[in-house]
Amino acid sequence: IVFKDVNVIPMNKEIILKEQVVVIKGEKITSLGDEEKIPDDAKIVDGRGMYMMPGLFDMHVHIGATHELKLYLANGITTLRNMWGTPSHLEIIKYTEKGDLPGLRIFTTGPIANAIPVPQWPEETYILRTIKDAIEHVEYCVKTGYDYIKIYDHLSPEVFYAIIEAAEEYQIPVVGHVPTAVGIKDAILAGQSSIEHLTGYANIYFANSKEFPELIELTVEMKVWNCPTLVVFLGLEHDKAPVNLPGWEYVSQEQKKRWARQQTSQQAGFLEFMKDMTLHLHEGGANLLLGTDSNNPYIIPGFSIHQELELLVEAGLTPYEALRTGTYNSARYLDMLEKLGTVEEGKIADLVLLRASPLEDIKNTREIEGVMVGGKWYSRGTIDEMLEDVKNSLE
Numbered sequence: 001i002v003f004k005d006v007n008v009i010p011m012n013k014e015i016i017l018k019e020q021v022v023v024i025k026g027e028k029i030t031s032l033g034d035e036e037k038i039p040d041d042a043k044i045v046d047g048r049g050m051y052m053m054p055g056l057f058d059m060h061v062h063i064g065a066t067h068e069l070k071l072y073l074a075n076g077i078t079t080l081r082n083m084w085g086t087p088s089h090l091e092i093i094k095y096t097e098k099g100d101l102p103g104l105r106i107f108t109t110g111p112i113a114n115a116i117p118v119p120q121w122p123e124e125t126y127i128l129r130t131i132k133d134a135i136e137h138v139e140y141c142v143k144t145g146y147d148y149i150k151i152y153d154h155l156s157p158e159v160f161y162a163i164i165e166a167a168e169e170y171q172i173p174v175v176g177h178v179p180t181a182v183g184i185k186d187a188i189l190a191g192q193s194s195i196e197h198l199t200g201y202a203n204i205y206f207a208n209s210k211e212f213p214e215l216i217e218l219t220v221e222m223k224v225w226n227c228p229t230l231v232v233f234l235g236l237e238h239d240k241a242p243v244n245l246p247g248w249e250y251v252s253q254e255q256k257k258r259w260a261r262q263q264t265s266q267q268a269g270f271l272e273f274m275k276d277m278t279l280h281l282h283e284g285g286a287n288l289l290l291g292t293d294s295n296n297p298y299i300i301p302g303f304s305i306h307q308e309l310e311l312l313v314e315a316g317l318t319p320y321e322a323l324r325t326g327t328y329n330s331a332r333y334l335d336m337l338e339k340l341g342t343v344e345e346g347k348i349a350d351l352v353l354l355r356a357s358p359l360e361d362i363k364n365t366r367e368i369e370g371v372m373v374g375g376k377w378y379s380r381g382t383i384d385e386m387l388e389d390v391k392n393s394l395e
Helices: 068-074 087-098 131-144 157-170 184-190 201-206 211-221 230-235 253-262 270-283 304-315 319-325 328-333 362-366 380-394
Strands: 002-008 017-025 028-033 044-046 051-054 056-061 077-082 105-108 112-114 125-127 149-151 174-176 194-196 225-227 351-354 368-373 376-379
Touching (some): 056 328, 068 077, 087 105, 131 157, 149 157, 157 184, 184 194, 184 201, 201 211, 230 270, 230 304, 270 304, 304 362, 319 328, 319 362, 351 362, 376 380
Parallel strands (some): 002 044, 002 051, 056 077, 112 125, 112 149, 174 194
Antiparallel strands (some): 017 028, 051 351, 351 368, 368 376
């Protein structure tokens, strides 16, 4: 497949390569340049006036049903990090690898490790109260094939450190919330790999403490990543179902009712507070990941990624910096930058074709003309058919 005369946003630096010829053979980009090197048997995609960028990563999702994979793909997302794993998610990964489902790259944590059940999903929480529990849980996640250990709010310090120690032995990263009894500084020093929703930072920042710059320095020094998920805090501001939300027609009635039951309020102005913290972390050199916390109330799989990008720009990041959180940064975090995250020769062809430049206006990430995953091309027409299939399956 050859994309002809397309403007490439490679995401390895802030630049647009004008009117490029991009050749895809198998799953890889084999040629990228301004000279025509078009094989005789190639399928040509006219890229005039279009913009090509890497496929997006959503680094904090909760996959609920297989049809959601179509929603992610339709929105330019080619890699997912599922943050509440069950054996069913490992089955979904097998099906995507075989090609029975849209072939997104999926990484997943194991079940959440906590000291008490999480009310909405108690059956998916592992209760860990002793060091023995902690070690056995890590061993279970490794043996079962999960990619990460997911921790939650109520773990005791002794269990937290036991998880960290066992995870280090098995070389599996620990991600999730910062347990309240541990605190943000000790979680960073212990080597928690990524922190979700900036948990733990708020207590220090909210107090307007002079310690916050030092906390950012520590985050940078320890190479801890943060996934802010600003959009989930936007979702908490809705006091009723926002029926005009993009993608609303692809949410089942059952899910809409569930969200209405789960809906809780938050302190006025908290989203702006989260934006401020995100900007301070970014300006201080801390690494950010793009994530949405999809399937929380009014966070629609796939569609919410564009809201998250817009919120990052509202927070003060440039469009390029916001896009980097969901391309280059995410690939680097996953230790896959040699294969993914940029548009370069030799990289896997996970690509999004847009009708307008997202560097000019971040809202243009919604202007999707097609998506490629591992060299497989989904045109706008194919994407529309997939979305129609999802809508029909929910009726």
